[in-house]
Amino acid sequence: MTTAVLTPPPAVPTTPTLPAVQQALTLAWRNVVKIRKQPEALMDVSLQPIIFTVLFVFVFGGAIAGDWRDYLTYLVPGILVQTLMFATQGIGVALNNDIAKGVFDRFRSLPIARSAPLVGAVLSDVVRYVTSMTVLLAFAVALGFRTTQGLPAAALAVLVALAFAMCLSWVFVWIGLTVRSAGAVQGVGFLATFPLTFGSTALVQADTLPGWLQAFTRNNPVTHLIDTVRGLLLGGPVAEPLAWTAGWAALLLAVFVPLAMRAYRRRV
Amino acid sequence: MSDAVVVEGLVKKFGDFTALRGVDLTVARGTVLGLLGPNGAGKTTVVRILSTLLRPDGGRAEITGLDVVTQADQVRSVIGLTGQYAAVDEYLTGEENLEMVGRLYRLGKKESRARAGQLLERFDLTDAARRPAKTYSGGMRRRLDIAASLIARPQVLFLDEPTTGLDPRSRLGMWEFIADLVSDGTTILLTTQYLEEADRLADRMVVIDRGSVIARGTADELKAQVGGERLELTVGSVEGLGRAVELLRPLAVDDPQRDEQTRRLTLPVKGGAATLAEALRLLEGSGVELLDVGLRRPDLDDVFLTLTGHSADDADPATEEQAR
Numbered sequence: 001m002t003t004a005v006l007t008p009p010p011a012v013p014t015t016p017t018l019p020a021v022q023q024a025l026t027l028a029w030r031n032v033v034k035i036r037k038q039p040e041a042l043m044d045v046s047l048q049p050i051i052f053t054v055l056f057v058f059v060f061g062g063a064i065a066g067d068w069r070d071y072l073t074y075l076v077p078g079i080l081v082q083t084l085m086f087a088t089q090g091i092g093v094a095l096n097n098d099i100a101k102g103v104f105d106r107f108r109s110l111p112i113a114r115s116a117p118l119v120g121a122v123l124s125d126v127v128r129y130v131t132s133m134t135v136l137l138a139f140a141v142a143l144g145f146r147t148t149q150g151l152p153a154a155a156l157a158v159l160v161a162l163a164f165a166m167c168l169s170w171v172f173v174w175i176g177l178t179v180r181s182a183g184a185v186q187g188v189g190f191l192a193t194f195p196l197t198f199g200s201t202a203l204v205q206a207d208t209l210p211g212w213l214q215a216f217t218r219n220n221p222v223t224h225l226i227d228t229v230r231g232l233l234l235g236g237p238v239a240e241p242l243a244w245t246a247g248w249a250a251l252l253l254a255v256f257v258p259l260a261m262r263a264y265r266r267r268v
Numbered sequence: 269m270s271d272a273v274v275v276e277g278l279v280k281k282f283g284d285f286t287a288l289r290g291v292d293l294t295v296a297r298g299t300v301l302g303l304l305g306p307n308g309a310g311k312t313t314v315v316r317i318l319s320t321l322l323r324p325d326g327g328r329a330e331i332t333g334l335d336v337v338t339q340a341d342q343v344r345s346v347i348g349l350t351g352q353y354a355a356v357d358e359y360l361t362g363e364e365n366l367e368m369v370g371r372l373y374r375l376g377k378k379e380s381r382a383r384a385g386q387l388l389e390r391f392d393l394t395d396a397a398r399r400p401a402k403t404y405s406g407g408m409r410r411r412l413d414i415a416a417s418l419i420a421r422p423q424v425l426f427l428d429e430p431t432t433g434l435d436p437r438s439r440l441g442m443w444e445f446i447a448d449l450v451s452d453g454t455t456i457l458l459t460t461q462y463l464e465e466a467d468r469l470a471d472r473m474v475v476i477d478r479g480s481v482i483a484r485g486t487a488d489e490l491k492a493q494v495g496g497e498r499l500e501l502t503v504g505s506v507e508g509l510g511r512a513v514e515l516l517r518p519l520a521v522d523d524p525q526r527d528e529q530t531r532r533l534t535l536p537v538k539g540g541a542a543t544l545a546e547a548l549r550l551l552e553g554s555g556v557e558l559l560d561v562g563l564r565r566p567d568l569d570d571v572f573l574t575l576t577g578h579s580a581d582d583a584d585p586a587t588e589e590q591a592r
């Protein structure tokens with residue numbers, strides 16, 4: 001037994017990088033390694049875009065637009081955002097599992113930034129969001145979807161959607177830290193996500209809806225995001241829906257980051 | 269010698285349930301304190317407060333002079349925690365688990381790797397270093413968990429029931445690892461419901477039950493509270509039992525107890541081995557058929573039974589649940 005293993009002074013050498021950032025990146029790395037070792041963790045975000053596209057395009061396409069090809073063009077921005085909304089719930093489930101397994105007790109007993117485990121989780125979820133959008137766009141292109149605004153605008157559309165998803169994921173961070181079980185996270189998540197995604201311009205244009213629902217749909221943050229993405233992929237107004245999207249994203253951060261941090265500190 | 273851990277009047281409530289009712293304890297630097305008690309006694313709550321996971325509702329606690337509430341961040345840099353559940357990442361390898369903790373301590377990539385290697389070797393995990401932790405046995409996971417809590421060479425280590433759920437062989441192995449840590453000078457607060465474990469590892473013990481300290485001292489001091497040694501004999505026949513009582517009565521310091529069913533005789537005695545030899549001499553040639561004879565000192569199970577009126581594993585598990 002080598003006594004050298006334990007006896008040296010307990011000095012912890014520090015590196016000059018911002019500690020909170022470094023620790024969040026370390027924990028994001030951990031989550032990415034976990035995804036790499038169990039690729040089935042990406043199954044939901046890989047299959048969902050395909051299933052949703054097939055369902056809506058071929059089941060409703062003929063009835064709604066007369067021709068499924070026309071409907072595909074309208075639908076892609078909607079499905080892109082919708083599947084992203086569902087993908088953000090995963091973070092709540094993952095955090096809830098970490099807490100149940102005691103992994104968070106370890107993090108909380110370490111001299112690290114309080115925000116690091118949560119920020120790390122949000123950062124690593126980028127892998128899921130990018131997977132979701134890549135699968136969807138590749139599948140849509142294979143079916144004949146084409147953007148009319150050029151690749152830089154399409155890239156911007158993906159970035160805007162990604163940024164919004166990262167802000168929205170704080171809602172599910174908070175839910176994941178607050179409710180008791182992973183199953184409950186999904187229950188609460190679907191309750192919140194269903195009206196927001198279906199009560200938007202994802203599947204149909206707002207003016208086809210009854211008045212009271214139009215009022216909801218036009219003020220729904222998901223609608224603003226879909227309209228932004230649609231504008232960037234297919235043309236149409238971008239500035240106004242983008243401003244709304246940015247505003248909603250900022251509001252989500254302002255409300256749910258503090259709530260999540262408080263829940264994290266209190267969770268026992 | 270200074271105290272590495274000082275706890276005074278610690279109170280913790282969970283709603284209507286009072287988990288701790290004013291616990292006092294100290295752990296001298298470089299020693300092991302065994303915190304003993306049945307399920308639900310409040311052991312885990314004490315550890316969670318000392319490791320800054322829970323805030324106390326009353327009293328105070330200091331680790332190496334640092335307050336666990338007002339100086340929580342500094343406390344975290346001098347402690348290591350191994351909880352009841354092996355808090356390792358199942359999909360990461362043993363090596364990755366330790367390197368991750370090293371990097372969280374900002375040891376740098378190279379130093380984290382070196383430190384992980386040292387600890388894997390020390391805890392006999394080198395061969396399994398590159399396997400995902402989910403392939404590890406229960407004992408290996410616990411070892412990895414303890415290794416993770418030692419990355420930054422903590423001055424004070426909390427081990428919350430480190431051998432619960434392990435098979436007897438893994439338990440013995442774990443005891444050796446813990447004994448090694450102590451010889452390196454780490455201060456340890458160990459909770460356990462296994463009295464044998466505390467007897468073997470701890471310098472001093474604090475026994476808590478239902479949130480209050482009910483006894484403290486060394487193992488010998490606790491045993492002395494319960495009473496002295498006993499001579500236990502098993503004989504071949506009921507008649508032999510009567511004969512043995514007659515012969516041995518002069519050695520007894522209190523009334524002997526006899527059980528005709530098991531033909532067992534228990535005599536409270538003094539004088540240790542000499543008394544045992546004397547008993548054997550008295551029985552020699554008496555015709556009493558002696559099947560078994562032994563001198564028994566009280567163990568901590570007796571201590572617990574005497575102090576609390578119930579045995580260590582006979583408690584309400586629901587209360588410990590609430591402590592989480």
